[in-house]
Amino acid sequence: GENVEQHPSTLSVQEGDSAVIKCTYSDSASNYFPWYKQELGKRPQLIIDIRSNVGEKKDQRIAVTLNKTAKHFSLHITETQPEDSAVYFCAANGGSQGNLIFGKGTKLSVKP
Amino acid sequence: NAGVMQNPRHLVRRRGQEARLRCSPMKGHSHVYWYRQLPEEGLKFMVYLQKENIIDESGMPKERFSAEFPKEGPSILRIQQVVRGDSAAYFCASSPLAVQETQYFGPGTRLLVL
Numbered sequence: 001g002e003n004v005e006q007h008p009s010t011l012s013v014q015e016g017d018s019a020v021i022k023c024t025y026s027d028s029a030s031n032y033f034p035w036y037k038q039e040l041g042k043r044p045q046l047i048i049d050i051r052s053n054v055g056e057k058k059d060q061r062i063a064v065t066l067n068k069t070a071k072h073f074s075l076h077i078t079e080t081q082p083e084d085s086a087v088y089f090c091a092a093n094g095g096s097q098g099n100l101i102f103g104k105g106t107k108l109s110v111k112p
Numbered sequence: 113n114a115g116v117m118q119n120p121r122h123l124v125r126r127r128g129q130e131a132r133l134r135c136s137p138m139k140g141h142s143h144v145y146w147y148r149q150l151p152e153e154g155l156k157f158m159v160y161l162q163k164e165n166i167i168d169e170s171g172m173p174k175e176r177f178s179a180e181f182p183k184e185g186p187s188i189l190r191i192q193q194v195v196r197g198d199s200a201a202y203f204c205a206s207s208p209l210a211v212q213e214t215q216y217f218g219p220g221t222r223l224l225v226l
Contacts, residue, residue, distance in 0.1 A: 001170075006154075032213075034214065034215070036217075042219075043203065043217040043218060043219045043220055044155065044203070044217045045217070046214055046215075046216070049214060089154055089155065094157075098143060098145070098160055098167070098168075098207065098209075098213070099145055099157040099160045099168060099171070100145070100147075100155075100157065100215060101157065102147075102154040102155045102156070102157075103154060104153065104154045105153075105154050
């Protein structure tokens, strides 16, 4: 089955710097890759997603890139702000199944 | 359009009791997924249901855990004879379709087993 690895587990940046989180997946049949942000005690909230027919997607300060050949995808946050501090999870769908397989998360801290 | 609803938000049970967690998907969504999150960890898939059907329960423990999504009413995750290791946050998510569709998460039920 699908396995998703996420790095780093913790990331600390200064306000205004960029943050990059990387994930790899194992199942070449996976075709949907969402990223979720989870604040302490809250629900995971979708921030951006990408499907396998595109290589990059951008939404304001957030971008995601996908390399299908290498089976990895990355989240890029530019001009980070303290409110970006949270745990970020990448995920991949389990091939033909609808369920998501999540990475273990990255705790991002943005220092003012 | 209300989001995914879960209740209760917090549930305390003693060892050996039963826990019932409810999830109402977003309007128009017919696919429900349950995930479990242990403290400081990621989300683990448990079960995927459509109305009146269990599609994939590969992530659910074989014993004590069951799930349903009846024709009418919310999806229910039932844990019988709870043990301390069942303490976790249980999230459900819903989507209008299955493959390549965004899953929207509910607020979760935090289960504490004493």
